[in-house]
Amino acid sequence: MGRYKADVVIVGGGIAGIVVAIDLLSLGQRVLIVDRDSEANFGGLAKESFGGIWLVDTPQQRRSGIKDSPELALQNWLSFGDFEADGGVDDHPRRWAEAYVADCARDVYRFLKGHGIGFLPMPLWVERGLYGNGNAVPRWHVVWGTGHRLAARMIEVLRGHPDAGKLELLFNHRVERLEVAAGLVNGVSGTTEVDRAAFTVEAESTIIASGGINGDIARVKANWHPDWGRPPQTILNGSHQFADGLMHDAAAACGGQLTHLDRMWNYAAGVHHWRPRKPDHGLSLVPSRSALWLNWRGERFGPMPLVGGFDTRDLVGRICAEERGYSWQILNRKIALKELAISGAEFNPNVRERNLRGFVADTLFGNRWLYDQVTKNCADVVVSETLPELVARMNVLQGDNAVNEAKVRASVASYDSEIDRGPALYNDEQLRRLAHLRRWKGDRLRIANFQKIIEPGTGPLMAIRLFIVSRKSLGGIRSDLSARVVDDTGAPIAGLYAIGEAAGFGGGGMNGLRALEGTFLGGCIYSARRAARAIGR
Ligand SMILES: Cc1cc2nc3c(=O)[nH]c(=O)nc-3n(C[C@H](O)[C@H](O)[C@H](O)COP(=O)(O)OP(=O)(O)OC[C@H]3O[C@@H](n4cnc5c(N)ncnc54)[C@H](O)[C@@H]3O)c2cc1C
Structure with a gap:
């Protein structure tokens, strides 16, 4: 002893x-x-x-x-x-x-x-x-x-x-x-x-x-807040393995x-870590603001669209209110280069290593390293040059035909056509919020400039399957x-x-x-x- x-x-x-x-x-x-x-x-x-x-x-x-x-x-x-x-x-x-x-x-x-x-x-x-x-x-x-x-x-x-x-x-x-x-x-x-x-x-x-309790997913589910309804089947672990x-x-x-x-302070945009250090190890993406956020069927969340940066708890609640507690974001390479980010030290090497030149370059010209890491390694990401093929890959990834291509196409077309009408006529709540977010200079550098989802020269298209990720108690x-x-x-x-x-x-x-x-x-x-x-x- x-x-x-x-x-x-x-x-x-x-x-x-x-x-x-x-x-x-x-x-x-x-x-x-x-x-x-x-x-x-x-x-x-x-x-x-x-x-x-x-x-x-x-x-x-x-x-x-x-x-x-x-x-x-x-x-x-x-x-x-x-x-x-x-x-x-x-x-x-x-x-x-x-x-x-x-x-x-x-x-x-x-x-x-x-x-x-x-x-x-x-x-x-x-x-x-x-x-x-x-x-x-x-x-x-x-x-x-x-x-x-x-x-x-x-x-x-x-x-x-x-x-x-x-x-x-x-x-x-x-x-x-x-x-x-x-x-x-x-x-x-x-x-x-x-x-x-x-x-x-x-x-x-x-x-x-x-530490907290959020490293024990069974305990997280047992203490799920009633506002969030039923806990989703899959909750990724973004906490400490010994936070039990x-x-x-x-x-x-x-x-x-x-x-x-x-x-709990759980996040809405979790993906599987491709080098897991614990069971169901999840990474929390900073949700892209210019992406379209869709439910498990491929329908855009509405009438109030989901946009990160305002109320994380609400994002989690909205997704958990769906029949299946995961969601999708659809974007393109141009948006991803500007907005793709993963919370934490591991995937922000330039800030972690205090590399000012690299940090400024990423901010101004896009983070190609992260884009490559995510598109090559992340099991929850699919890319394609065309929307029908993208949806087909989403369905292969999920293992059923839950995502409805017509619904995805309609959401993308409606959003893109609004951007085509010009800033003076933006009436979509996501665009209104993007305008507000971009007014703060610290955020403007990291948010695309009212970017359409489908536009020549911005591809390929990208879809990310997002799970709830458990984080803080x-x-x-x-x-x-x-x-x-x-x-x-x-x-x-x-x-x-x-x-x-x-x-x-x-x-x-x-x-x-x-x-x-x-x-x-x-x-x-x-x-x-x-x-x-x-x-x-
Ligand atoms: C990827 C990521 C990004 C984050 N980003 C931010 C951020 O930007 N801003 C922010 O404010 N917060 C952030 N957080 C949250 C923040 O890091 C944590 O809330 C905080 O570090 C918790 O610190 P702690 O000392 O209370 O507990 P912990 O860091 O969890 O440490 C607890 C320690 O106790 C040990 N332990 C547990 N049980 C036992 C036991 N029975 N016996 C002995 N030892 C035990 C564990 O091994 C561990 O080392 C982030 C968290 C993660 C995972």
Whole structure:
């Protein structure tokens, strides 16, 4: 039996676990991080992420001419998250939301800048809200180097900490239980992944930083939100393979309250990874805005068409309301070169490697590398020079004749003829939204200029089959503003803390029903810092 001792044991070496460890070392604590993954994956999901962080009133915003304020930001947060749906009484998540908005400039932005993290000069404008109830201004600040750089730099800071002698790291160790004595959580126990040898850790404080539940698709389906009807048959896994809720259950076994597990930030445009690292590994495409979005039969979604960038939750709900819970996008090579993008560090090498020249070239001239990767390797993509052949290939891919060629042809013809009539007469809702999206310079560079689907010289045509991809848990282990896990009465459980995605990014669900994007990495860093401060006190 392996026996370990520390002042604080942290379960999970993702961004939340790493940041809390840095702050705890600075407070003189002896820290042990236990992670069931291998050392190569130290950093968790942050390492795979794109690194977009939701921040308010930053120099990047001001330099881009954006007037923002914590008041406006909080108003957007509460309305997009639909906090009133709980009658406004769900106290902990709301207080975490208020605190994050008020403190993120200091505790996230300045903290990261202080550790040498830079951002792209112009924030992007995501989650604007279907009817304008989302981000009123651009707030998504992308780390120059993606989440990979963010995680790598934080690991560097941790390992290079002046008090790194007080840090111990255990990889391939799975925590299964919290240890309790005299009403106090005083450590954890579990087994190693390699040979199932038992181990225990004794500590005054225990921090759960083990991520969400969205890596367990059975659990995702079991907690499917009623607004989304039945869960689709296929849900791809875009989360961590160990985000299975084991530590949520351990917290609940000690009386910790789990809340809002049915609130998730899943994405509508998932495709199968062609080099999967886990079962049903999904990639989340940033849905092309100029593509036509069709249901499983090949009918265009309507009367309100599906367009990305406004309300991700609505996209998922609209697709799940169909008899079959997957969809198609139809576009052409010209649109794909401009708009095709995959969320995360892996398929954005120029941003990840901080290659400015490559990044600018991709943005201005189109990302040929990504187009080739996707069209050559992705099992959910078909291309063809003609529409009838494209539809035939879609049907071969799906294995039945579900896609109706006449319906696809009619949708494409109607959309293209509207573009032919000229901008002054655009009356299609997708075109109206494209005009709005293109007005923000950060987005204009990445959106085609009212491009028809069928036009000589723009081919071949491309169809992408899109599945729902599971990603983030908005709910989780409920915590108070000191990140202490609370029970059903709201009383803290002595010695136990939860941070990051495990805690629904703070309070057991600080985003509410919807997230303004980038509040995940931001929430991990912020909740980690609050926990360290509380323990240090
Ligand atoms: C492709 C991709 C792109 C993303 N892009 C963005 C973005 O641009 N902006 C944004 O805000 N968010 C983004 N996210 C989400 C964000 O990366 C995560 O929400 C965040 O990194 C979660 O961090 P965490 O530390 O809470 O948990 P995790 O990163 O999940 O880390 C948890 C750790 O705990 C370990 N663990 C789990 N259970 C146990 C156990 N029982 N015992 C021991 N160890 C355990 C795991 O091995 C893991 O290392 C993205 C995610 C992905 C996958």
